[in-house]
Amino acid sequence: MTSKKYLQERIRAHPNRRTVEMLLREILSKYDHIIHTMVQIIEIEQKSKSPPSFPSPKEEPPVKWVDAHVVLNLLHISKRTLLDLRLNGEIPYCTFHGVILFKERDIYKFMDDHYGFHIHDIENQNET
Numbered sequence: 001m002t003s004k005k006y007l008q009e010r011i012r013a014h015p016n017r018r019t020v021e022m023l024l025r026e027i028l029s030k031y032d033h034i035i036h037t038m039v040q041i042i043e044i045e046q047k048s049k050s051p052p053s054f055p056s057p058k059e060e061p062p063v064k065w066v067d068a069h070v071v072l073n074l075l076h077i078s079k080r081t082l083l084d085l086r087l088n089g090e091i092p093y094c095t096f097h098g099v100i101l102f103k104e105r106d107i108y109k110f111m112d113d114h115y116g117f118h119i120h121d122i123e124n125q126n127e128t
Contacts, residue, residue, distance in 0.1 A: 064104040
C-alpha cells in the first residue's frame with residue numbers, strides 16, 4: 001500500500017483535524033527515521049570502501065608528425081599528387097599554424113595499402 005493511500009484511509013477513519021495532524025507528524029517522523037538510517041548506511045559503506053582504482057591508461061607510442069617534404073620523398077610523388085591524395089581523403093592530415101602535417105604511421109599505412117599492390121602488379125608484368 002502506498003503512503004498516499006494509507007494516509008487517505010487513515011483520514012477517512014478519523015476525520016478529526018487533530019488526528020490528521022498527528023497522523024501527518026507520525027508519517028513524517030517515520031520518513032525522517034528512514035532517511036536518517038539510509039544516510040548512516042551510506043556513510044558506513046563509504047568509510048569501508050577503499051577509493052576506486054582506475055585502470056591505468058594504455059600507453060600508446062608517441063605520434064610522430066612529418067611535413068609534406070618528407071611525405072613527398074617517402075612516396076616519390078609530386079606536390080600535386082599529394083594534394084590530390086589529401087583532398088580525396090586517402091591520406092589524413094592536419095594543419096598547424098599554416099603547416100600541413102601528416103602522421104608518420106598514416107603514411108606507412110598508405111604505403112602498405114597502395115605500394116604493395118603496385119609492386120605485385122609490376123611483378124606480374126615482368127613474369128609475362
